[in-house]
Amino acid sequence: MANTLKMKAASYNRYSSDAQKETSIEDQIRMNKDAIERQGWQFTLAYSDYAISGATKARSGLQAMMKDAAEGRFDILVVEGTERLSRDQEDLAGIYKRLTYYGVQIYSVTSGSFVNDMHVAFDGLKNSQFLKDLAYKTKRGQFGAIERGKILSNKTYGYDIVRRLDSDGELVKGERKINNEQAAIVRRIFESYAKGLSGREISFELNKENIPSPTGKEWLSSTIAGWQSRGKGILNNELYIGRVIWNRDKYRRNPDTQKRNKQENPKEEWVITEAPHLRIIDQDLWDKVKTRQALLAKNNLPHQKRRANYLLSYLLKCGACGGGYGLVSARHYGCTKSRQSGTCTVRKTIPKDKLEQAVLSALEYQLLNRDLVNEFVTEYNAYVKTSQSSQHAQIKSVHAQLKKLETEKSNLIKAIRDGIPASELTEEFNRNAQKREQLLSLAAQFEQPAKIITTDVASKYTDAITLFSADIQSKTPDRESIDLLRHLIDKIVITPDTEHNKLTAQLHGDLAGLFSDNAEAQALLEQSDTTKTNQQRMNNAGAIAEEPEPKSLLLRITMFFL
Structure with missing residues (x-):
């Protein structure tokens, strides 16, 4: 009798930039569903990630898809291309490896075929190179914008973002103009500091007069004094003397945490352009502030070095x-x-x-x-002895269940060799693998014996x-x-x-x-x-x-x- 069971197929969709149209997700879903229908598969679910980079695994849609794959909710994952899963070589290989383990095949609409080891190796390299090329082109475009006098950073206190349309009706980006009201506060801060007031004293005065800070909240001394060597804080921002610094920092993504970490570039890699129309602080006042900062840094250095050794620091x-x-x-x-x-x-x-x-x-x-310590030690050691006894019985039970699951696995493999389609046994394979993984994890915990502690x-x-x-x-x-x-x-x-x-x-x-x-x-x-x-x-x-x-x-x- 002919097999009437249809393979269950899911769709994964992603676009990586707000610059792309939101409909691109809908386009991918439609394209993938058409492919599923042509192949005679049964469409089940669509997983989507909006405006998220393919260089990271921190995607809710991807994570939900992997979870459902592990639970056997579909047999085939349909994607426009492997780059939708990930542009990172290591991540793409890991996703492919796990889906294969779960018994799920990946189908690429672009290539019109199932993805195999060779596709993963080649596409991973190609996708990774795409990211590098994209980063290079983006940086090249930013460099051109900087040379044309544009500012690529976020809004800085003392300035307004200029919003206007060019001759083609497109929004012009990267232009600033001085906000006279805020510029007066910036000058006041520099003048007060040059006269001998500290960042703390200046923040007191501004808060007393209910002058809003750059965040709209209260002023802090750190907002004013900041971090001199990194150009942070109002007193250290060179935009106030008409200098735009670009490429001061770079970001690297931690492969384990997927978080981006900021690192300062060598000074020779900085790109500095002059913007005299944005100068708020004259050179003489700027130099006075820098001279005072250098003197204070020299006097306070020993004190700063000692702070890390204090017993109650940060407590x-x-x-x-x-x-x-x-x-x-x-x-x-x-x-x-x-x-x-x-x-x-x-x-x-x-x-x-x-x-x-x-x-x-x-x-x-x-x-x-x-008495305090001894009572706990006595109670704990009694707990250890009791748990060791019950643990022995649990270990025997776990090993017996593992042996039974291995037998079931062998029988499933034999059934496939005898002619039963593998697709009909996918759910059984997944359940068997999940149970074995759970039991092996439990067995590993049992193999770490508790220790008796002393008084x-x-x-x-x-x-x-x-x-x-x-x-x-x-x-x-x-x-x-x-x-x-x-x-x-x-x-x-x-x-x-x-x-x-x-x-x-x-x-x-x-x-x-x-x-x-x-x-x-x-x-x-x-x-x-x-x-x-x-x-x-x-x-x-x-x-x-x-x-x-x-x-x-x-x-x-x-x-x-x-």
Whole structure:
């Protein structure tokens, strides 16, 4: 009897640029459906990605298609050409390899044939070269635009985008004109800085007068001072002296994360053109600002180098505004938002050494509380022994199921050799492969035995506290000690107590950091019913005022500072 079952076919469609018409997706779907009808297949689904590059796998349509392919929802994937799947050689080969494993064939409408290994190798090379050629042509076009005086960057504060039509009725791109109102603010910033005001002080003044920043929100000192060596920040933007810099940066896509990372090009590759009609700052004022920046950079260099070694760097939060607390002088922590933008009212600071010593005392007390650590270790080791026993039985069951699936696979292969069409067994093959993959993954997890831990696990941390306490006196902090102790601290929230004119510093931490090199212990901590919150109160000298609950591993320690 003739086989009446139709092969199920899906369509994948993509276009990569907003410059292409949106109908190009519809055109691809129509073209692919026509091909499916001509071949006598059954159309099932269409997967589409709009205005997304073929050089990346971060596409929702592609990911949905691969998921459905793994579940056996179609037998054939129809595409206009392999470049629709990917223009990246590695990605195209990977997609082809996985679809083949799922039992799905790829049909190219352009070539009128199924895709094979040779197509993938040749098309991958051709598509990759297309991307390189496209990048070269794009850059060549941009270079021509720059030479004609165009600006290819986003809108810059102090300028407006010129919108006009050329003689052919086409929109002219890349032209700017000075925004006089914003230009006056730019001049004010440069003049104030040249007179000795800091970026922080300038931002205070602008915020006090409710002058909107480039983002329309509050001004920050970083918006003004920025990053001098990278040309970031208002004080470092050379467009204000009529210089347009192009090709300063390049982007590279990380093959693992698919994210684009910015890197600075060598200066000899920069393209600089003069645009005197866009100058806002005269040369004399620009030079004064650069001279002052160079002097401050020279004086602050040692301080900047030391900052990375601080115990509490990036762990301090302001309880009033939610911003960070950082060093506002060599020896004091303060709210950075209060000092950068003036939008937080907390002006009180905490001595760096006093806060560090109080934190060390709090951690040391917890680590030396052997009842706290020992109870968890005892509970964890009992859990390990129980799980090892049940795991042995599960391993036997998994291996038995794998053996059964291998037998089923052999029978399916034999059925094909005996004359049954492979297309009729595709779903069975897919289900068998999926089950085997799941069981093999589970078996691999079983082969990683849990470890028994000992009660002296806290000793290395108490040693680190002792070492760091000595470092505070000697002013030579040890990097290893800092890294070890920071592992136990989640954050420290500093809140003003206006009634008593003091600050409250609440440490949020977790002694689970003691077991950071033991994944099983971490998992138990996450599900343990005995994990509670411990509250202690310490005065500004770091003395303990309340006893902890012994079953707690989470820390919440309150310290007061006058």
